[in-house]
Amino acid sequence: MKSIKISEAVVKRLPIYLRFLNELAMKNVLTVSSQDLGQKLNLNPAQIRKDLAYFGEFGKKGIGYDVNYLIEKIRQILKLDRQLPVALVGAGNLGRALCNYNIYLRDQMKIVAIFDVSADKINQTINNMNVQPMEHLAETIRAMKIRIGIITVPAAEAQNVANEFVKAGIEAILNFAPSILKVPPEIRVHHADFTAELQSLAYYLADDSEAQEEH
Amino acid sequence: MKSIKISEAVVKRLPIYLRFLNELAMKNVLTVSSQDLGQKLNLNPAQIRKDLAYFGEFGKKGIGYDVNYLIEKIRQILKLDRQLPVALVGAGNLGRALCNYNIYLRDQMKIVAIFDVSADKINQTINNMNVQPMEHLAETIRAMKIRIGIITVPAAEAQNVANEFVKAGIEAILNFAPSILKVPPEIRVHHADFTAELQSLAYYLADDSEAQEEH
DNA sequence: TAGATTGTTAATCGATTAACAATC
DNA sequence: TAGATTGTTAATCGATTAACAATC
Known part of the structure; x- marks a missing residue:
């Protein structure tokens, strides 16, 4: 299946994304761009897009990422979707x-x-x-x-x-x-x-x- | 004075070195090689030598590092030699x-x-x-x-x-x-x-x- | 359509490791 | 002296950033 080795640096950033996305969800924000994320988290937007792209195509060109969908996906990746x-x-x-x-x-x-x-x-x-x-x-x-x-x-x-x-x-x-x-x-x-x-x-x-x- | 930028990765390893050196000092070990250190800390010996060499020539060729001297030096570098x-x-x-x-x-x-x-x-x-x-x-x-x-x-x-x-x-x-x-x-x-x-x-x-x- | 933003490739940057002359 | 080990340069490896075609 997925044979590309994901670097530790990438995995360590996922919980950071998740946390901020949860904050957005609580504020009923529906979509977010890598630009926005990067600004808030002090990260390069290209890095965020690349990190997420290792695991799938989660965004929509011209729009950004659906907050709730991305939360669900990151939780799956991190195996936080189970006990x-x-x-x-x-x-x-x-x-x-x-x-x-x-x-x-x-x-x-x-x-x-x-x-x-x-x-x-x-x-x-x-x-x-x-x-x-x-x-x-x-x-x-x-x-x-x-x-x-x-x-x-x-x-x-x-x-x-x-x-x-x-x-x-x-x-x-x-x-x-x-x-x-x-x-x-x-x-x-x-x-x-x-x-x-x-x-x-x-x-x-x-x-x-x-x-x-x-x- | 020292104008070379020391990377964060290097600085984060110094406390790890210090901790293990303190353990050695308590066991009255007098000298240690980068080989020994690398083994115990799961790090590459070349990396340890390079890290230390950013700050000075603390070792002796053919011998290794004097444990107590290196402790003193790392404490100075980390500014742990003061209140x-x-x-x-x-x-x-x-x-x-x-x-x-x-x-x-x-x-x-x-x-x-x-x-x-x-x-x-x-x-x-x-x-x-x-x-x-x-x-x-x-x-x-x-x-x-x-x-x-x-x-x-x-x-x-x-x-x-x-x-x-x-x-x-x-x-x-x-x-x-x-x-x-x-x-x-x-x-x-x-x-x-x-x-x-x-x-x-x-x-x-x-x-x-x-x-x-x-x- | 025009503007925005993704996914991805290529370019850059930085960190790790290998190799070895110097020397204790 | 011979063996061991440093300090350091060069080679490698990996991660970040820039750029842009694709497309919503």
Whole structure:
């Protein structure tokens, strides 16, 4: 079928398009041009057209894109048109925050199971879910057909959790721990690394009086 | 002075190098080659050498890089060798989680002030800091010489917060809200967008029986 | 019809990787 | 000295942007 390899850069932009299109739909905007999209998202219109054209001819020449149709198509491409239950390991501050963010994910993609090692976390209730012990991980993942896992444990434990996820048949992992995971090549791992994000932000600060020069 | 433009991709890798070098230093490893680094970080050794060479000659031919010296140098490059106090707006679940993560940032970069609009959040204590009303933002930022701001408010309010930050003289923003911020070009904005991260992750799931085909 | 905008090819730009002389 | 590894140039690869025929 489609044999063209889609680059990661393209895939990462699709959720951005989707989000803005949803905003337009809520305002009852019916069509949008690549020009408009590019303006709002700080992207080149040609890039947006090219990105979308990888997956089909979604627009109308002279008109632009039908907002609702494009939403439907991008949701299909991203596989957001089906149930995608998510498991989370690590019921610390960050883990709890993400569970409470469920509201921001659409109904289809939702954290449905939470795990932790520590006895005092287990059986806590977070957003109507009971925190389960790690021993239940594989069983729950299979029973609930969970395919995506989130890791919010300390860096030192992240690899262990990843191993458990892989053993349990998870296909994709979002890792919030500041550590590089080693997983089989068929498992997809994305990093949400906000300490790295903050540190790279510091690079762009204007030089101040404390700037170090060789001497 | 240095007039070569360093690409964003290079800057984003520096914190990754730094983190692993710190791990090595804790294990009392004295030198490391680009080969070793590449292996552990899943990067091409030539890329690592080239990245570092933009900033100076930090290695020794035939030997590799002195771990502690390279840590020092990268910290200088990223401006992590000085005090970098950070302000956070939005004392919800995520904001609170980040404030408690202060431990993961090094002493130099630390969240030192928290703000929120809602009356029931103000004067709450988070990690020994009092949540302040937005009216104090500009004053506190100037008094504490804060240059970096974190936004953890709902998407609809993010732009307003960014505007306040800019007015108060913030130089760089890390935005956790799922929204595109419009700021003057001299302000650096990074996004920590985990819903987009999760959604793009779904793309890489294997096709299942529910996959939609045109018909 | 005239104006607008797509889909797509070609041109450009930038980032990654390979290769190797220099040298510890 | 021989082996290892850097810094750097050249080659490759991939992503972005420009341009334009097709067409609504």
